[in-house]
């Protein structure tokens with residue numbers, strides 16, 4: 218239809234109104250931004266040095282600082298909303314000032330430690346926001362005599378492990394297996410790794426912390442009280458305040474451990490081995506961590522059985538000969554080494570200090586928990602069907618055995634509820650390297666269909682998930698209105714089961730105005 222004269226005018230008027238509204242909105246944001254920066258300079262008594270820690274959008278270093286620790290390239294595109302300013306505090310007072318000024322001028326904040334959030338929640342927001350990047354707050358103080366360490370949130374696991382190993386070969390910390398993960402985000406959501414069947418989660422081994430709350434107060438374990446101290450050790454990052462540093466309980470490790478790896482193809486009975494693994498791995502002694510990675514790197518689907526044993530190779534071989542003879546583990550599959558080199562087999566120790574992750578991709582991850590044996594037909598039919606689709610070449614599944622110490626810790630000890638009764642966790646991932654005009658939608662569809670097909674075989678009511686594997690498919694807070702308990706419990710119970718109620722109670726007490734918020738932050742309920 219040809220536009221009439223009348224239509225032309227009304228369209229023109231509409232465009233004019235939109236332009237006007239847009240420039241008002243832009244001007245309002247620009248004004249807020251200026252006021253925010255002025256506010257910061259008022260709060261800081263060392264304002265000249267503080268202003269050097271603030272990067273605004275027109276600064277040449279802004280993009281490189283923003284991108285430095287983005288792990289998931291899905292959230293590093295032109296369309297991704299960017300912060301008005303990035304603050305890189307050197308001191309707690311800089312965080313306090315940023316909180317107070319953001320509040321005063323109605324800006325949201327996002328806090329980033331290592332930037333590994335699967336959904337980019339630490340550096341992306343749909344409303345005007347300021348990014349507090351803790352990259353400069355990463356001191357680590359290891360006290361070998363007392364077997365403890367104080368670590369600031371901005372440190373990476375690689376830095377923490379390196380500093381522990383620098384002082385002693387017989388202490389370690391039970392956290393994740395990827396060196397560039399931030400301490401702040403990992404501890405906030407629980408944190409597991411090769412030692413967790415013997416020593417529990419990373420968060421189980423936190424004995425004190427300093428948190429900056431919504432009023433800018435710095436609280437330690439005593440002054441924050443046991444409720445808040447409970448909530449920050451697994452209730453998920455970005456809900457309760459900004460954790461400045463953590464006091465960790467270090468664990469004893471033998472100076473020599475054994476790492477191993479065996480790969481089996483379909484022709485080598487990988488399907489039967491995975492089926493058998495289900496019954497074996499979670500019952501093994503606490504000293505053994507035996508995980509499985511399934512992928513299709515070329516024409517055949519393969520399963521890699523690998524892990525760490527806190528002992529010598531001969532003891533591992535004889536253990537496996539009795540407990541899992543079908544795997545056929547032999548000495549040639551094993552290496553005796555230190556725990557830290559065992560975690561990162563082909564890396565130099567110095568490279569653990571490198572905060573830039575190699576091989577960044579666009580990815581989506583989902584998690585499941587298994588409490589009953591999955592029938593072999595699932596591994597023989599459903600899994601190969603997905604791996605044989607075009608997208609399957611970019612997919613992988615990791616199986617993480619539970620049991621051991623995890624069976625003995627009560628569900629309510631920390632917000633992380635998956636203790637006794639869990640055989641293993643499934644991690645589904647699909648990832649693509651950067652490519653022009655990459656259409657990630659079909660990969661999202663692949664993982665969502667796969668997850669849907671697994672429904673009958675995994676935990677139910679709720680179908681559980683790990684909060685450190687953030688998945689916004691599970692539900693998000695209402696952006697426009699107030700989120701009710703019923704709405705939030707859709708995803709909240711999946712991550713936290715009955716601990717969700719206590720998290721909401723703590724949140725409502727410590728942050729009633731809901732200042733620390735994101736798509737899946739614990740809601741503050743005024744009517745609670």
Ligand SMILES: Cc1cc2nc3c(=O)[nH]c(=O)nc-3n(C[C@H](O)[C@H](O)[C@H](O)COP(=O)(O)OP(=O)(O)OC[C@H]3O[C@@H](n4cnc5c(N)ncnc54)[C@H](O)[C@@H]3O)c2cc1C
Nearest residue numbers: 330331332333334339393394399401402408409454455460
């Ligand atoms: C490649 C890869 C491997 C992984 N391997 C493991 C593993 O082996 N074991 C495991 O348990 N997990 C693993 N994870 C998940 C990881 O633990 C979580 O993504 C974790 O939240 C990352 O912490 P971060 O500091 O790097 O993330 P960030 O993105 O910086 O933060 C994550 C969340 O915590 C909040 N937050 C960050 N710092 C603070 C703070 N100081 N105070 C309050 N809130 C804060 C953020 O706002 C955000 O909501 C892995 C993730 C990736 C990408």
Ligand SMILES: *[C@@H]1O[C@H](CO)[C@@H](O)[C@H](O)[C@H]1NC(C)=O
Nearest residue numbers: 268269270271272276277278
């Ligand atoms: C960018 O910001 C930093 C930190 O505030 C400052 O030191 C630097 O001079 C700025 N550079 C430019 C080109 O504006």
Ligand SMILES: *[C@@H]1O[C@H](CO)[C@@H](O)[C@H](O)[C@H]1NC(C)=O
Nearest residue numbers: 260261262263309310311313
């Ligand atoms: C500077 O500010 C910090 C925190 O706001 C405060 O603790 C400190 O005492 C101040 N220093 C001076 C010299 O005013």
Ligand SMILES: *[C@@H]1O[C@H](CO)[C@@H](O)[C@H](O)[C@H]1NC(C)=O
Nearest residue numbers: 483484485486487489543545
């Ligand atoms: C696979 O399993 C079958 C039946 O259990 C067995 O006969 C065969 O030897 C196994 N193959 C390999 C390569 O282990």
Ligand SMILES: *[C@@H]1O[C@H](CO)[C@@H](O)[C@H](O)[C@H]1NC(C)=O
Nearest residue numbers: 480482513514515516517519
């Ligand atoms: C597939 O890859 C594995 C290891 O990545 C290798 O051992 C195997 O030989 C490859 N198979 C083919 C058919 O290329």
Ligand SMILES: *[C@@H]1O[C@H](CO)[C@@H](O)[C@H](O)[C@H]1NC(C)=O
Nearest residue numbers: 478523559560561562563564
């Ligand atoms: C480490 O390097 C060796 C030799 O290059 C290789 O065979 C092995 O697969 C590598 N291990 C890992 C975990 O990448």
Ligand SMILES: *[C@@H]1O[C@H](CO)[C@@H](O)[C@H](O)[C@H]1NC(C)=O
Nearest residue numbers: 568570571572573574575576
């Ligand atoms: C750190 O690692 C990244 C990614 O692997 C690499 O590109 C970079 O060169 C490394 N930096 C140093 C100083 O080694």
Ligand SMILES: *[C@@H]1O[C@H](CO)[C@@H](O)[C@H](O)[C@H]1NC(C)=O
Nearest residue numbers: 694695696697698699700704
């Ligand atoms: C969000 O809140 C608004 C206002 O309270 C309500 O009308 C709407 O239905 C809510 N949306 C969702 C998805 O719950």
